[in-house]
Structure formats: C-alpha cells, structure tokens
Amino acid sequence: MAGRRLEAVDCELAAAEDWRLPGRVVERVEARGKNLLIHCAALEGAGVEQPGGLPVAIWTHMGMTGSWHSYRLGEPWQLPRERARIVLHTQRRVLPCFSPEALEFLGPRGLARHRVLATLGPDLLDPDADLDGPSPGSALWARSRSATRSCVSRRSPGSATSTSRSLLFLARPRSLFASESVP
Known part of the structure; x- marks a missing residue:
C-alpha cells in the first residue's frame, strides 16, 4: 500500500x-x-x-x-x-x-x-520499539519500564494474554520447553 x-x-x-x-x-x-x-x-x-x-x-x-x-x-x-x-x-x-x-x-x-493514540505504549512486538524510554502518555510504562507490567494495561496494544504469549515465544525460555520440566 x-x-x-x-x-x-x-x-x-x-x-x-x-x-x-x-x-x-x-x-x-x-x-x-x-x-x-x-x-x-x-x-x-x-x-x-x-x-x-x-x-x-x-x-x-x-x-x-x-x-x-x-x-x-x-x-x-x-x-x-x-x-x-x-x-x-x-x-x-x-x-x-x-x-x-x-x-x-x-x-x-x-x-x-x-x-x-496519545495513551498507547510502544508495540512490544516491534523489534525497533524503544522499550527503555517512556512512551508518551503512558504513565504505567513510564513508571515501570517493564514489558510484563505494561501488558496488563488496557492501553497497551493487543491483549495481555496474546502479547505475553508472543513475548514468551520470542524469548523462548528453555525451562518452558524442556522435557524435564513437564511432570
């Protein structure tokens, strides 16, 4: 487009x-x-x-x-x-x-x-997003600077569940996928 x-x-x-x-x-x-x-x-x-x-x-x-x-x-x-x-x-x-x-x-x-739009935090899935600096209008993001805490904000793009899952997939923590961690 x-x-x-x-x-x-x-x-x-x-x-x-x-x-x-x-x-x-x-x-x-x-x-x-x-x-x-x-x-x-x-x-x-x-x-x-x-x-x-x-x-x-x-x-x-x-x-x-x-x-x-x-x-x-x-x-x-x-x-x-x-x-x-x-x-x-x-x-x-x-x-x-x-x-x-x-x-x-x-x-x-x-x-x-x-x-x-002024209250949205950064897109957590955007590889070029500035995750260290505060995002304009997002008090929660400016206070915490934590992707996890910003996921629960209603003003973060995407739902907390889908964003959290996407972040976990991208991070690929070994303990979540290792066979020894499954009971």
Missing part, C-alpha cells in the same frame, strides 16, 4: 471530502494493536492553507469485529458492500474497511493529540 496513490475514496463521513483524499499518496501503514493508521501525504501543489495541503492519517480502531480487506479490481468481496464504512481505491486494489469501532481523519495536530 505504501507508495500507492488513492484514485478514489468512498466514505460515509463528510470529513472524507473535506480532506480531499483522492490523489494523495500513501506514505506508510502503521498497526498499533487494534488501531490501524494509513498515513497519506499532502496533495502535490496544495498549499498549507488549501484543502489537501496537510498530510492526513486515516485512523480506524477495529474493536472486536472490524476488518480491512484487500481485493484485486473486479474480485468479489467476502462481505456485503453496505457494511464497508470506507473504501480506498488504488490503480490495482480495492480496500474496504468493514465494521470498525471508530473511523477518523487526523491531521498532524490531531494525530499528536488524539485521545486514544
């Missing part, structure tokens, strides 16, 4: 028109737990004062039932079109988002001040 131009955007929110999404290039896609951010560049040639002159992030929170799908042009969809809250069109793909818990468009200031 990174580097692709949005040819068209179908969205139920009027804010999609305000941000002038068609024509923007996707800079990167960032998953943070159940949050997905699609970062789009400012429109080429648009000044900061003009619509489309600022970069925008499309923020979706998947909740328990939301999902993004990716289809080739003309490929049949697995879910009904009316359940898609936003559909991104590129030259080769159609990307609908079905039943997200939240959908917003965030400019640079909105992204920095967002009530949910």
